[in-house]
Amino acid sequence: MEVIKNAKMKNHSNMKIGGEAKELIFIEKKEELLEVLEEAKDFFIIGNGTNTLIKDGKIDKTFITLKRLNAIKLLENNRVYVEAGLDFSKFIEFMEKNNLSGLENLAGIPGSVGGLVYMNGGAYGTEIFDYIEEIEIIDNNNNLRKIKKENIKYSYRATEIKEKKWIIISVIFKLEKGFNKEKVKELINKRENNHPLDLPNLGSTFKNPEGYYSAKLIIEAGIQGHKIGGARISKKHPNFIVNEENAKYSDVIKLIEYVKNNVKSKTGIELEEEIIIIK
Numbered sequence: 001m002e003v004i005k006n007a008k009m010k011n012h013s014n015m016k017i018g019g020e021a022k023e024l025i026f027i028e029k030k031e032e033l034l035e036v037l038e039e040a041k042d043f044f045i046i047g048n049g050t051n052t053l054i055k056d057g058k059i060d061k062t063f064i065t066l067k068r069l070n071a072i073k074l075l076e077n078n079r080v081y082v083e084a085g086l087d088f089s090k091f092i093e094f095m096e097k098n099n100l101s102g103l104e105n106l107a108g109i110p111g112s113v114g115g116l117v118y119m120n121g122g123a124y125g126t127e128i129f130d131y132i133e134e135i136e137i138i139d140n141n142n143n144l145r146k147i148k149k150e151n152i153k154y155s156y157r158a159t160e161i162k163e164k165k166w167i168i169i170s171v172i173f174k175l176e177k178g179f180n181k182e183k184v185k186e187l188i189n190k191r192e193n194n195h196p197l198d199l200p201n202l203g204s205t206f207k208n209p210e211g212y213y214s215a216k217l218i219i220e221a222g223i224q225g226h227k228i229g230g231a232r233i234s235k236k237h238p239n240f241i242v243n244e245e246n247a248k249y250s251d252v253i254k255l256i257e258y259v260k261n262n263v264k265s266k267t268g269i270e271l272e273e274e275i276i277i278i279k
């Protein structure tokens with residue numbers, strides 16, 4: 001493993017905001033993680049940091065990354081073993097190489113496999129849990145366990161893993177034959193056209209309330225484009241907050257509160273953050 005003291009966390013969040021953490025540990029074998037967990041009191045597992053807003057200043061936490069646990073292996077019957085640290089884009093490349101289908105709708109999501117599974121990420125009607133067979137986790141008693149999907153609770157952007165703060169080590173996916181290259185191309189183009197990818201951001205800031213789209217509610221509240229400090233509600237996609245000019249953590253937090261208050265007073269609906277915030 002590699003331990004980096006006084007790690008600059010802005011380099012590990014896609015928002016390019018974040019202070020200095022006590023340490024950042026790169027795990028290379030799952031046994032090392034068990035060792036680290038025995039010692040670490042206050043820790044946070046960071047994947048690609050594409051959904052995580054990190055506070056400024058000193059952070060008295062151990063950040064642990066599984067980025068180097070990134071093996072991927074083809075099993076029999078269109079099943080694939082994937083370690084949690086693998087970039088989801090590499091998984092899509094592997095699907096293409098092996099002519100496997102199922103998760104094409106998620107192409108272009110910049111997270112790690114662990115990050116996506118943790119919150120049951122998804123796009124265009126597909127969720128990552130749709131294609132999961134089994135997940136290997138470390139539970140709160142530091143036990144390494146394999147759990148079949150049918151024994152894990154999950155719903156829209158929520159999982160028992162998140163609720164219980166388990167750590168995902170690896171996942172077995174059950175896919176189908178026939179990679180759809182055209183669909184992947186089309187959806188990546190769509191993302192490039194609709195998302196403000198030229199500025200640091202964390203994807204959708206708020207979950208969609210049942211029966212509504214957060215983006216639409218923000219437009220209806222008349223606040224798209226509003227800016228606080230260096231952070232702005234994207235003009236391209238209102239559910240994205242972008243770091244336009246060296247935004248501070250506090251700018252983003254104020255903007256989130258501003259959106260929630262305005263949407264609530266103008267539409268009566270309460271928005272809930274999709275992003276993870278390290279306070």
Ligand SMILES: Cc1cc2nc3c(=O)[nH]c(=O)nc-3n(C[C@H](O)[C@H](O)[C@H](O)COP(=O)(O)OP(=O)(O)OC[C@H]3O[C@@H](n4cnc5c(N)ncnc54)[C@H](O)[C@@H]3O)c2cc1C
Nearest residue numbers: 047048049050051052084111112114115116121122168203
């Ligand atoms: C441009 C853009 C577009 C996006 N589009 C989508 C989209 O269409 N759909 C969607 O669902 N999301 C989307 N996202 C959000 C984000 O990419 C996903 O939520 C992704 O799954 C986060 O993965 P990550 O590795 O970056 O997680 P991080 O931000 O590093 O972490 C997120 C959470 O996952 C936990 N976590 C990470 N790895 C593990 C692990 N191994 N075990 C336990 N917990 C873990 C962390 O502790 C944290 O709580 C988008 C983001 C961006 C920037």
